[in-house]
Amino acid sequence: MAITISLVVLFGVVLFVLLRTRSLGPGAAFVAVMFGFFLASTGVAEPINNIAAALANALPSL
Numbered sequence: 779m780a781i782t783i784s785l786v787v788l789f790g791v792v793l794f795v796l797l798r799t800r801s802l803g804p805g806a807a808f809v810a811v812m813f814g815f816f817l818a819s820t821g822v823a824e825p826i827n828n829i830a831a832a833l834a835n836a837l838p839s840l
Contacts, residue, residue: 789813
């Protein structure tokens with residue numbers, strides 16, 4: 779039986795491991811870019827944009 783894993787989940791896990799082990803470099807940058815690219819094409823993109831916009835609007839009032 780084959781198990782399929784979304785590329786978003788795969789890149790997210792790899793990025794998490796790279797950040798936890800502090801193995802930051804060109805490879806981690808590539809993983810971060812690919813994670814963002816695939817995350818932007820999911821249904822999670824709109825809530826993330828809404829949160830980022832709310833934070834950007836809240837920062838000037840601090």
